[in-house]
Amino acid sequence: MTTLAPPPGQESTRRSHRAGPPADGGLNFRARRLFTGPEDDPRWARPALWGILLLATALYAWNLTSITGNTFYDAAVYSGTKSWKAFFFGALDSGSFITVDKPPFALWVMGLSARVFGYGTWQLMLPMVAAGTGSVALLYRSVKRDFGAVAGTISALVLTLTPITVAITRDTNPDPILVLLMMLGAVALLKAVRNGKLMPLVWSAVAIGFAFNTKMMQAYVVLPAFFLVYLWATNVSLGKRIRNLAVATVALIVSSAWWMVIVDLIPASSRPYIGGSTDNTVWDLVIGYNGFGRIFGASSSVGSQGNGASFGGSSGLYRMFNEIMGGQISWLIPFAAIALIGGLVLRGRAPRTDPKRAALMLWGGWFVLHFLTFSLAEGTFHPYYVTAMAPGIAALAGAGGVLLYRAFREGAAAKWAWVLPVAIAASTVWAVVLLQRVTGSGTVYTVAEIVVAVAGIASVLGLLVGRFTRRHRLMGFAALAAIVALLAGPAAYSVSAATSSTNGTNPTAGPSTGGGMGGGGGGMGGAPSGTKSGTKPSGSAPSGTRPSGSGSAPSGTGSSSSSTGESTSESTSESGAQQAGGGMGGGTQVSSEMIAYLKKHQDGATWLLAVSTDQTASSIILESGQPVISMGGWSGSDNAMTLAKLKSLVKSGKLHYIIVSSDGGQGTNSEIATWVKAHGTAVKSSAYSTSSSTSTSTSSGLYRLDASDVS
Structure with missing residues (x-):
């Protein structure tokens, strides 16, 4: 494809004039060969390779702190640094309740x-x-x-x-x-x-x-x-x-x-x-x-x-x-x-x-x-x-x-x-x-x-x-x-x-073409039908937890964020998490204030909180540094949590808090939601928020459960 490849015989003649290895095959010769390549290579070949590798590294690592990453996998990696059990299984949380997919x-x-x-x-x-x-x-x-x-x-x-x-x-x-x-x-x-x-x-x-x-x-x-x-x-x-x-x-x-x-x-x-x-x-x-x-x-x-x-x-x-x-x-x-x-x-x-x-x-x-x-x-x-x-x-x-x-x-x-x-x-x-x-x-x-x-x-x-x-x-x-x-x-x-932050859900390159993807070197320019564009969560992470540049815990758990996992588009729909979650926290707001309250009142529990989906749990894990249960997996439809398992966790003191949304649900998840509402103590938003817009006596969807609540 280029004249850099000479006809047979010509290249070998040219190479014959290159200096051969010293008799002792010394270290200096081998070091030079690292940069100049084997004796049979054209003189330009190895420098060209180093240039390409340098270009690749620059493109992949440029402005590293702007990379958002995928919160779903980031949380699993973080959990694996806290527990070898979570590390081996690829668990989302360090308590090893559920794995990634x-x-x-x-x-x-x-x-x-x-x-x-x-x-x-x-x-x-x-x-x-x-x-x-x-x-x-x-x-x-x-x-x-x-x-x-x-x-x-x-x-x-x-x-x-x-x-x-x-x-x-x-x-x-x-x-x-x-x-x-x-x-x-x-x-x-x-x-x-x-x-x-x-x-x-x-x-x-x-x-x-x-x-x-x-x-x-x-x-x-x-x-x-x-x-x-x-x-x-x-x-x-x-x-x-x-x-x-x-x-x-x-x-x-x-x-x-x-x-x-x-x-x-x-x-x-x-x-x-x-x-x-x-x-x-x-x-x-x-x-x-x-x-x-x-x-x-x-x-x-x-x-x-x-x-x-x-x-x-x-x-x-x-x-x-x-x-x-x-x-x-x-x-x-x-x-x-x-x-x-x-x-x-x-x-x-x-x-x-x-x-x-x-x-x-x-x-x-x-x-x-x-x-x-x-x-x-x-x-x-x-x-x-x-x-x-x-x-x-x-x-x-x-x-x-x-x-x-x-x-x-x-x-x-x-x-x-x-x-x-x-x-x-x-x-x-x-x-x-x-x-x-x-x-x-x-x-x-x-x-x-x-x-x-x-x-x-x-x-x-x-x-x-x-x-x-x-x-x-x-x-x-x-x-x-x-x-x-x-x-x-x-x-x-x-x-x-390379010059734009990457969307953790659907990284793409180039501008938006109006076809549903692209934008900003990886952001979602226009989301596919029925989905929301990626939004960057707000809040701040505890020191040593969230990767810099990756955002923080979400202000709302029922919507898509730019740092969720890659599994399905249903889970990025505006109401998909609520529907699939079966009433378990699909539409409840989880703020930094709520997380601070949960940490203060964790009372020795293994898990800080139980929520509906992986994308909700992963953001809270990175925000709080504590294990969080995802009861329904990625889309909220996994049968990871049963009522019997929930009762056992509560009775043993391993879990005190669970988020239940006000919408309905079906199957096992609906059964859990009904039981939690009947036996748990609703935590009012005024218990943790000083904001004038939320310091009311209305229910936040957050419930406290203790061993005495389990019959």
């Missing part, structure tokens, strides 16, 4: 950082920034090995500037950890394909297993490509390939299931309730809420999954290109698709074990499988999920682009005179369309649109003129212009994400 590996990574360095914004973000930058480095290494330094550099730059990747890496959602683990799996798999040995394949399976313990079934999206590539391209006998895959499958199962098996074997009375499940088992969470429910929209937890709540638009093949998703991920999809097909055709007559074709199959499968899964999923879908697709697009842009450029320049066939210009033109036109969608959103996007159009036209014309006049230098400049044309738009979006 994901496995805990990402929480463990952030939690260990917080335990070592203290709890705060940069301590939680450090692993995320490291994961994002590490993924860029891994992609560079993998693509460079098979396609050269130019391809590796382009791939690393594309991944660095993918807008949704910048947005989600500036957040405390688990996705950056997921992508890094999947990348480790891909790198190990390609090594196994090259050398035919078992252990790299086993380590690939283990990496995907840990990815499963980060975000469950999403980690398995790439597995069909992994199995196919190994079975097809590895240079060992078919029988050995099958045996090795069988062993790796066992490793995959063990590394995926060990935590789930341990948790489900522990008696329910001795562990937290599994948030998001219908039967208090991790297995139900795997196959339902975080499994088939995401694909088919079926609900494994009534009310928590709904019919497929989507923040990314309607399902269908056009989803990745709609007004919500287009600017986040689709910039280079046309180029990547053409590069994949062209690259496979170019390697069509290569031997079965050809490593270049194997790599194209892997990254192409990664891209296609994610594209189809995310496009057609009818369950809950958030834009930032597609960061997992970014490595596939980036690898194809670099590897496939270089293959197309070499075929174009070397004149392999007349038909190749059109493939590369068509690929560049297609993504250039699409980039202009995406930028026109945000016309008026700022000068930077107008400038980006002009740059894309001018550079794209110059690239296509330069390539064609250079090809037919045999001017290789002109073709090289045209290839560089193509890189500018294809990355100017994503760069503008990425900078906006």
Whole structure:
């Protein structure tokens, strides 16, 4: 894709003039190689890599204190720093009443950082920034090995500037950890394909297993490509390939299931309730809420999954290109698709074990499988999920682009005179369309649109003129212009994400397109139908508790906030928490004054308060530094709290306060609300508030319960 890749023989001649290693292989030589790269690399390659890694780190960590993070996961990490039991289970509260709705590996990574360095914004973000930058480095290494330094550099730059990747890496959602683990799996798999040995394949399976313990079934999206590539391209006998895959499958199962098996074997009375499940088992969470429910929209937890709540638009093949998703991920999809097909055709007559074709199959499968899964999923879908697709697009842009450029320049066939210009033109036109969608959103996007159009036209014309006049230098400049044309738009979006605070619920990059998402580098410009825009809670946090820049406890618990979890859109509806909460605090105001009152009158209880939902509990946990019970999980519909369990907690003195709203409820939650109102003592707002607007004798929805109230 650029003349930085010389014809065969030329590069080796140039390298021969570089100084070789000293006889003693000294420390100074090895230190220099860290910055200059291996002897076989072009002189520019390693400095370019360091520049890209520095750029990635800057984008992910810029203005760190402005990052709000995800209060849902932040609270679980904080709880894990107070209790090893909460740490292991991934409990929302340090009393370990209920878990979050994901496995805990990402929480463990952030939690260990917080335990070592203290709890705060940069301590939680450090692993995320490291994961994002590490993924860029891994992609560079993998693509460079098979396609050269130019391809590796382009791939690393594309991944660095993918807008949704910048947005989600500036957040405390688990996705950056997921992508890094999947990348480790891909790198190990390609090594196994090259050398035919078992252990790299086993380590690939283990990496995907840990990815499963980060975000469950999403980690398995790439597995069909992994199995196919190994079975097809590895240079060992078919029988050995099958045996090795069988062993790796066992490793995959063990590394995926060990935590789930341990948790489900522990008696329910001795562990937290599994948030998001219908039967208090991790297995139900795997196959339902975080499994088939995401694909088919079926609900494994009534009310928590709904019919497929989507923040990314309607399902269908056009989803990745709609007004919500287009600017986040689709910039280079046309180029990547053409590069994949062209690259496979170019390697069509290569031997079965050809490593270049194997790599194209892997990254192409990664891209296609994610594209189809995310496009057609009818369950809950958030834009930032597609960061997992970014490595596939980036690898194809670099590897496939270089293959197309070499075929174009070397004149392999007349038909190749059109493939590369068509690929560049297609993504250039699409980039202009995406930028026109945000016309008026700022000068930077107008400038980006002009740059894309001018550079794209110059690239296509330069390539064609250079090809037919045999001017290789002109073709090289045209290839560089193509890189500018294809990355100017994503760069503008990425900078906006890096310079704006991130919305913990739905981080996105770029301006609002009027499609329901975007705005301010990750804020919700216009919420999807039926939802409220993200609001930043008010109040202040106790020293050492809430990460700086993350906001504080909410002034109201029944609405969406900018720092809630990622599970469903129902729980961000204005009244959804009240309805799902079944009358347990769905619409009650929880102020800093109330929290201060609860702490003063906690009287040795384990939990400060019991509320309806996770998003309410998480904000109060970070505000107060005390464990808070979420009785209904994320949307308020989990059966985590029963009347018998509530009575037991009250009778043992582990819980004194519960919030019950004045609206109605159904099922068990309604039974709890009725019992609390009948046996508890209502706490008037005047007991804790001195405000003239609230210092009345009206009920606040807060009730006090003591052992004597339990019959």
